[in-house]
Amino acid sequence: MPAHDVLIIGAGLAGQRAALAAADAGASVAILSKVHPVRSHSVAAAGGINAALNPGDSWESHAYDTVKGSDYLGDQDAIEIMCREAPDEILHLEHIGVTFHRSDTGHLGTRAFGGASAARTYYVADITGQAILHVLYEQLMKHHETVDRYEEWFTTTLLQDDDGHCIGAVARNIRDGRLEVFDAKSVILASGGAGQVFKPTTNALICTGDGIAQAYRIGAPLMDMEMIQYHPTTLAENGFLITEGARGEGAHLYNALGERFMEKYAPNKLELASRDVVSRAEQTEINEGRGFPDGTIALDITRVPRKRTLEALREIVNIGRDFAGVDITREPIHIRPGMHYIMGGVRTDVDGQTPIPGLYAAGEVACVSVHGGNRLGANSLLDTLIFGRRSGEHAAHRARGVAMPKTSSRRLADVAAEIDEIIRRENTGGRRISEIKDELGETMNRYVAVYRDAEGLARAHEIVRRLKAEAPTAAIDDKGTVFNQDVLGAIELGYMLDVAEAIVVAAQERKESRGAQFRTDFPERNDAEWLHHITISRNGDGVPEKGTAPVRFTQWEPQERTY
Amino acid sequence: MAEYTLKLRRYNPESGEAPFWEEFQIELEPHRSVLEGILKVKAEIDGSVGIRCSCRAAICGSCGVRINGRAGLACHTHLGHAADSGVHADGRTITVEPMGNMPILKDLIVDMDAVHWKKIQRVTPWLINKEPVPEREYIVPHENMVDVTQTMACIQCGACVSDCLSMEVDPLFVGPAASARAYRFVGDPRDAEQYERVKDLAEDRHGIYDCTHCFNCIEACPKGVAPMSQIMRLRRVAGADHGIVDRNNGHRHEQAFVTLVKEGGLLHEAELLPRSYGGDSWFGKFHPAAGQELLSSLPVITTALLRGKVTPKGVLAPHKLPKDALAAVQAITEKVERRRPRNELNLYITGYDDSPGAGDGDVHPLAADGDAMTSAPGPNPHRPTSASESESA
Ligand SMILES: Cc1cc2nc3c(=O)[nH]c(=O)nc-3n(C[C@H](O)[C@H](O)[C@H](O)COP(=O)(O)OP(=O)(O)OC[C@H]3O[C@@H](n4cnc5c(N)ncnc54)[C@H](O)[C@@H]3O)c2cc1C
Ligand code: SF4
Ligand code: SF4
Ligand code: FES
Numbered sequence: 001m002p003a004h005d006v007l008i009i010g011a012g013l014a015g016q017r018a019a020l021a022a023a024d025a026g027a028s029v030a031i032l033s034k035v036h037p038v039r040s041h042s043v044a045a046a047g048g049i050n051a052a053l054n055p056g057d058s059w060e061s062h063a064y065d066t067v068k069g070s071d072y073l074g075d076q077d078a079i080e081i082m083c084r085e086a087p088d089e090i091l092h093l094e095h096i097g098v099t100f101h102r103s104d105t106g107h108l109g110t111r112a113f114g115g116a117s118a119a120r121t122y123y124v125a126d127i128t129g130q131a132i133l134h135v136l137y138e139q140l141m142k143h144h145e146t147v148d149r150y151e152e153w154f155t156t157t158l159l160q161d162d163d164g165h166c167i168g169a170v171a172r173n174i175r176d177g178r179l180e181v182f183d184a185k186s187v188i189l190a191s192g193g194a195g196q197v198f199k200p201t202t203n204a205l206i207c208t209g210d211g212i213a214q215a216y217r218i219g220a221p222l223m224d225m226e227m228i229q230y231h232p233t234t235l236a237e238n239g240f241l242i243t244e245g246a247r248g249e250g251a252h253l254y255n256a257l258g259e260r261f262m263e264k265y266a267p268n269k270l271e272l273a274s275r276d277v278v279s280r281a282e283q284t285e286i287n288e289g290r291g292f293p294d295g296t297i298a299l300d301i302t303r304v305p306r307k308r309t310l311e312a313l314r315e316i317v318n319i320g321r322d323f324a325g326v327d328i329t330r331e332p333i334h335i336r337p338g339m340h341y342i343m344g345g346v347r348t349d350v351d352g353q354t355p356i357p358g359l360y361a362a363g364e365v366a367c368v369s370v371h372g373g374n375r376l377g378a379n380s381l382l383d384t385l386i387f388g389r390r391s392g393e394h395a396a397h398r399a400r401g402v403a404m405p406k407t408s409s410r411r412l413a414d415v416a417a418e419i420d421e422i423i424r425r426e427n428t429g430g431r432r433i434s435e436i437k438d439e440l441g442e443t444m445n446r447y448v449a450v451y452r453d454a455e456g457l458a459r460a461h462e463i464v465r466r467l468k469a470e471a472p473t474a475a476i477d478d479k480g481t482v483f484n485q486d487v488l489g490a491i492e493l494g495y496m497l498d499v500a501e502a503i504v505v506a507a508q509e510r511k512e513s514r515g516a517q518f519r520t521d522f523p524e525r526n527d528a529e530w531l532h533h534i535t536i537s538r539n540g541d542g543v544p545e546k547g548t549a550p551v552r553f554t555q556w557e558p559q560e561r562t563y
Numbered sequence: 564m565a566e567y568t569l570k571l572r573r574y575n576p577e578s579g580e581a582p583f584w585e586e587f588q589i590e591l592e593p594h595r596s597v598l599e600g601i602l603k604v605k606a607e608i609d610g611s612v613g614i615r616c617s618c619r620a621a622i623c624g625s626c627g628v629r630i631n632g633r634a635g636l637a638c639h640t641h642l643g644h645a646a647d648s649g650v651h652a653d654g655r656t657i658t659v660e661p662m663g664n665m666p667i668l669k670d671l672i673v674d675m676d677a678v679h680w681k682k683i684q685r686v687t688p689w690l691i692n693k694e695p696v697p698e699r700e701y702i703v704p705h706e707n708m709v710d711v712t713q714t715m716a717c718i719q720c721g722a723c724v725s726d727c728l729s730m731e732v733d734p735l736f737v738g739p740a741a742s743a744r745a746y747r748f749v750g751d752p753r754d755a756e757q758y759e760r761v762k763d764l765a766e767d768r769h770g771i772y773d774c775t776h777c778f779n780c781i782e783a784c785p786k787g788v789a790p791m792s793q794i795m796r797l798r799r800v801a802g803a804d805h806g807i808v809d810r811n812n813g814h815r816h817e818q819a820f821v822t823l824v825k826e827g828g829l830l831h832e833a834e835l836l837p838r839s840y841g842g843d844s845w846f847g848k849f850h851p852a853a854g855q856e857l858l859s860s861l862p863v864i865t866t867a868l869l870r871g872k873v874t875p876k877g878v879l880a881p882h883k884l885p886k887d888a889l890a891a892v893q894a895i896t897e898k899v900e901r902r903r904p905r906n907e908l909n910l911y912i913t914g915y916d917d918s919p920g921a922g923d924g925d926v927h928p929l930a931a932d933g934d935a936m937t938s939a940p941g942p943n944p945h946r947p948t949s950a951s952e953s954e955s956a
Contacts, residue, residue: 035623039618141688206617
């Protein structure tokens, strides 16, 4: 039975950064992931990572842009920490080997990104996430003596002692079906986002909100769950992302009439306004009949010099060619807003601590909240690294004063019984897991998207409740132990339904329009009544409980938001 | 919509049965991927089919398989294209089986740790910093960072490892992916141990000189990493920059070819061997190493003489070229040698210019189709040429 000072669940950027930081602080560390670490979804991050590192730039400017981008819902103390620590984090990455692209003078080069008042996005072509993730994994290989890696292990349950402290987790070895208790003095959740709750999404198949639901199930409150980011440029058919880097390099948006419509909506920043603003502008054009017949808008990258496109946007040249049949260096590509990111998550403080002692969260699974109502492009990678590191350090220190906990084997038997129940279910002609998942995704994408209203949200909630009742009866085909992906799919569906309900309930609760939440029935931002976070806590099997948390201000008063 | 027959290789280690083929019928548009086809099978027909997958967009490296016998990513291969190529090529049937050179765990899932990741570990896959580490960033040329980005682009899918011919013969061969990984550090000006790295890989019996130039890895790679080209570059760094004598004497052999053609306009076979082993000049044959090699090669030489492939006269007198032809050959050699050293084109440095109206003619072959979606299944007549062109560019 493995026992470690710090157990990290998830090996994307947040998890790997946390593992390296905790090991560096002297802790014994285990890092566990349901896919091989380099397959984590961080690998897909294309555009880059923000930091005010140039002499002419300042962390205050970065922080202000982030606060404004968040529509004043971000917690300013956390945002200050993130932006202040960003330059050192970039330099650290550079030193351990990330191949950041350079300027003509050989210094780190930057590109422009949306919602930012300076070009402060550092990048490796358009494989930034991949480059950083693979370099962190190099470091994990280097430090294999201090960090134990459990690759292809699936966490099902977080464990608590009688006082409510989090003391480990139960996980299943995907390769042979073996269940194991992982004892730990501190646990860091770094299990990423929940994009699969929507269909289509830019997110990978593994982004099923596991950690959000696992924390929620042991009583951790979720926060800002209504804030779902729709990215302005995704492919219509399959939801694949065209990075914001394209607009950063100079690409324009046109409607079917050939108008550069962003001139109307954001006369100063145009295509590089905040994502919520650009996505809404596109959706308005489409809804008012100025989109293309397939419900899309044109993104014109041909304006960017070809050599530059091939050097800096190569991945989307490939995506255009392979998945849309378009040569983006020669013709515009059709796009539309698509689900991309969840600003909300498990509520934490600036050291990653959740209200449950011993449980930390970092990365997309967490809500610090640095993104508030809307995340700026290239701020998420930063979020994962800064708060991953801070969680790792804090958890390692905390572990020093704590004895190694011990979980009774009864808990293991409980989890084993739950999994056996799924495997043994008889097929009684009910719907398949995949059908339930599809209905969930389509429902969310229909009613909980760029524009929302009370009626649609109520409908969505009704459907989610129905699916929640149906899911526990769906049978699976695979009865084996080796790589039983079927049973994992059934467990993930349960997580997704919990996350979906939290999203819908929070969206119903916020009766105003702020950031990514636009209510057509409450189209104005209403600071007097709604300038606070909404929290969601589990309430047995009933409708989740709603609460509030104050927004923490330091130096920026809410203002009207124009770009 | 079109109908496809997915013929999947199944294996369940718990059943005690041998692997077998199972066919599934699906309907999807031809431009959907083979992965989408398999996911449809899982969703609608049989959830127990095992395949690793996550991103669906050729970026996570999970879904390496063999489609119609050739390695590639399931998510990066169009159904329509796969059905039109391969053994069946009947516009309908597509075979999918696990990758080669690695043990199979279940259905389409192989044990990458046992082979691929072990080899990656072998090349000390982390940066060994040049000291002192600067307070801010290392100042390095943009071109170098763009250059190593080609190998950074490797998604560790294992497709190249699956189809590597040398690895089939010598399982200990360091292999294409790990070699490409090695170049990522060898080409990085921030790394302190370029010499040690290439020396290690050149002198290892299963190192970079174990590759037979079969091009399979270049064809299999979905990301245009061109592992074989990276191996060639490692060899050049080892031989030309550091003068490392490899076990097979490959670098000197290559040098000897070049010098002989430069001097005489044509190859002089009898000089080739002594020069490769002794030294790259007329005196090379007097070096003891050359004598030794000559001795050990005697059986081959005798057979050649007996079969009339080599004549005693040919051994002694080189082939002759007319003067003007020789001058032309030497002019070419000079021109090539005057070029900046190893100014190689790669994925990211494409040699494009932005002159208006630049037609397809200026498209560098690798950039044009080096990692097109057609990669996995079916023959693609352009590929070997494009790869070799990039190699010599
Ligand atoms: C297409 C795309 C492009 C993006 N581009 C950018 C960009 O340019 N800049 C930017 O800043 N952000 C970008 N983002 C957002 C950013 O990539 C993500 O928010 C971020 O990478 C999340 O990292 P993470 O470490 O929190 O989680 P992930 O990288 O998603 O990792 C989650 C980890 O948890 C593990 N896990 C999950 N559940 C379990 C379980 N039950 N048991 C065990 N392990 C589990 C997974 O295996 C994985 O290792 C992009 C996102 C997408 C989808
Ligand atoms: S070219 Fe070399 S490395 Fe590549 S597949 Fe062939 S033998 Fe293997
Ligand atoms: S070099 Fe290419 S084929 Fe080989 S592992 Fe990397 S991406 Fe895959
Ligand atoms: S699913 Fe990620 S590479 Fe195919």
